[in-house]
Amino acid sequence: MKQTLYDMLVAYIVQEQNKFYRLAYSYVKNQEDALDVVQNAVCRALENYDSLRDEKAVKTWFYKILVNECFALLKAKKRMVLSEDDSYWEIPYEEEGYEIHDDLHIQIGQMEKDVQTIIKLRFFEELTLEEISRVLEINLNTVKAKLYRGLKTLRVAIGKERGA
Amino acid sequence: MKRMEEAKRQYDDIPIPKELSERVLAEIEKAGIKRREKAAWERRRRIMKRGKMAAAAAAAAVVLFTAGVNTSEVFARELQDIPVLGTMARVLTFRSYETESEDLKISVDIPSIEMIAQNLSGMEDAVNEEIYVFCEQYADAAVERAKEYRQAFLDTGGTEEEWAAHNISIKVWYEVKSQTDRYLSLVVMGSENWTSAYNQAKYYNFDLEAGKWITLQDVLGEDYAQTATQSILRQIEKRETEDGVEYWVEEWEGIGENPNFYMNPGGNPVVVLEKYEIAPGTAGMPEFEIPVQ
Numbered sequence: 001m002k003q004t005l006y007d008m009l010v011a012y013i014v015q016e017q018n019k020f021y022r023l024a025y026s027y028v029k030n031q032e033d034a035l036d037v038v039q040n041a042v043c044r045a046l047e048n049y050d051s052l053r054d055e056k057a058v059k060t061w062f063y064k065i066l067v068n069e070c071f072a073l074l075k076a077k078k079r080m081v082l083s084e085d086d087s088y089w090e091i092p093y094e095e096e097g098y099e100i101h102d103d104l105h106i107q108i109g110q111m112e113k114d115v116q117t118i119i120k121l122r123f124f125e126e127l128t129l130e131e132i133s134r135v136l137e138i139n140l141n142t143v144k145a146k147l148y149r150g151l152k153t154l155r156v157a158i159g160k161e162r163g164a
Numbered sequence: 165m166k167r168m169e170e171a172k173r174q175y176d177d178i179p180i181p182k183e184l185s186e187r188v189l190a191e192i193e194k195a196g197i198k199r200r201e202k203a204a205w206e207r208r209r210r211i212m213k214r215g216k217m218a219a220a221a222a223a224a225a226v227v228l229f230t231a232g233v234n235t236s237e238v239f240a241r242e243l244q245d246i247p248v249l250g251t252m253a254r255v256l257t258f259r260s261y262e263t264e265s266e267d268l269k270i271s272v273d274i275p276s277i278e279m280i281a282q283n284l285s286g287m288e289d290a291v292n293e294e295i296y297v298f299c300e301q302y303a304d305a306a307v308e309r310a311k312e313y314r315q316a317f318l319d320t321g322g323t324e325e326e327w328a329a330h331n332i333s334i335k336v337w338y339e340v341k342s343q344t345d346r347y348l349s350l351v352v353m354g355s356e357n358w359t360s361a362y363n364q365a366k367y368y369n370f371d372l373e374a375g376k377w378i379t380l381q382d383v384l385g386e387d388y389a390q391t392a393t394q395s396i397l398r399q400i401e402k403r404e405t406e407d408g409v410e411y412w413v414e415e416w417e418g419i420g421e422n423p424n425f426y427m428n429p430g431g432n433p434v435v436v437l438e439k440y441e442i443a444p445g446t447a448g449m450p451e452f453e454i455p456v457q
Binding site: 006010013014017018021022025026031035038039042043046047104105108123124 | 167168170171172174175176178180181183184185187188189190191192194195198199
């Protein structure tokens with residue numbers, strides 16, 4: 001029984017890895033970090049697969065791990081920048097990679113953590129609101145409220161830019 | 165909503181690097197190895213448990229069945245397992261293996277702690293598992309490092325014969341530092357003969373009276389860091405004048421949190437500093453006995 005659940009998880013990861021990567025990339029914005037995030041998430045998922053109780057929950061369970069890893073990496077990077085004395089801090093060399101030029105992406109990237117994740121999962125990963133509430137472990141109504149608030153902010157922000 | 169669709173299209177266009185699948189597969193493989201190791205460990209643990217129960221049963225029955233000793237081989241074997249009075253725990257070699265190929269020699273002795281006293285039963289499980297995983301992982305990683313080293317050696321013009329002359333060996337072993345009525349201390353170590361950069365040592369100390377795994381704070385109290393640091397500095401002063409070893413006292417920040425230590429047979433903790441932490445590499449891992457007040 002357990003064996004099959006583990007195998008199923010492995011199969012799910014192999015099959016969906018591109019999606020994981022895109023989502024990770026949308027947060028960390030560079031290839032190396034996105035690869036690290038996906039790798040860490042896979043490692044963590046396989047290590048803790050006992051906490052996966054139900055085959056049907058695998059998607060939301062994995063997204064939860066993945067999103068947590070994204071924020072953990074962003075936080076670690078931020079701490080590194082802050083803790084370094086300015087005079088010693090070298091601007092890291094970032095490889096010229098794929099850049100998302102769309103200003104909507106930039107706007108989304110500036111939003112509050114949860115709102116950002118809700119929008120990405122809803123519109124890019126096409127999860128249902130119910131699934132999102134399981135990923136973020138917040139209740140459905142809160143998810144809805146945050147989503148609508150987020151969309152409103154986006155419209156305002158985009159509107160402003162156009163007006164300018 | 166049109167803009168959201170456009171955003172989604174851009175999102176879907178994020179290119180997938182070819183390393184992705186390699187890295188995901190590598191991670192899956194790594195997890196698979198760990199999982200198999202853990203399963204093997206669980207199996208062994210169950211077998212050991214059964215053995216322990218048989219020994220306890222034999223202990224209870226020993227008076228009644230002394231006549232059986234010479235006639236039953238199984239029984240005699242079980243008799244050896246009966247603890248010596250007063251011993252509450254002991255360390256056994258759980259798994260030991262040696263492999264030797266043309267250019268690589270590995271020897272591994274994995275210890276396992278067995279609590280004999282009834283009230284301590286089960287307290288060793290987590291630590292035994294940790295030790296087991298540590299030993300296996302160290303050995304695996306060392307083999308990987310040896311392979312890389314070999315490749316680098318050959319790539320830079322070395323020959324197979326020259327490589328074989330390196331006599332590469334990997335060793336994982338343990339030492340029981342002390343075993344008294346009060347404490348059980350052991351250290352598990354891993355080393356490679358071509359580099360000391362990856363040498364590792366893990367110390368485990370169990371307080372048999374209190375029935376728990378202990379840290380230096382448990383032995384020296386709240387101010388353990390200060391007590392130990394001051395004692396070490398005093399001892400260094402003495403050693404410098406007596407043995408002429410040079411220590412880097414100025415740069416040393418004192419002992420860190422949860423330093424390595426073992427209990428010596430006299431009941432005092434001995435703090436083991438990392439190589440290069442406070443002295444040149446030739447001094448190895450300096451040890452300092454800290455008297456308990």
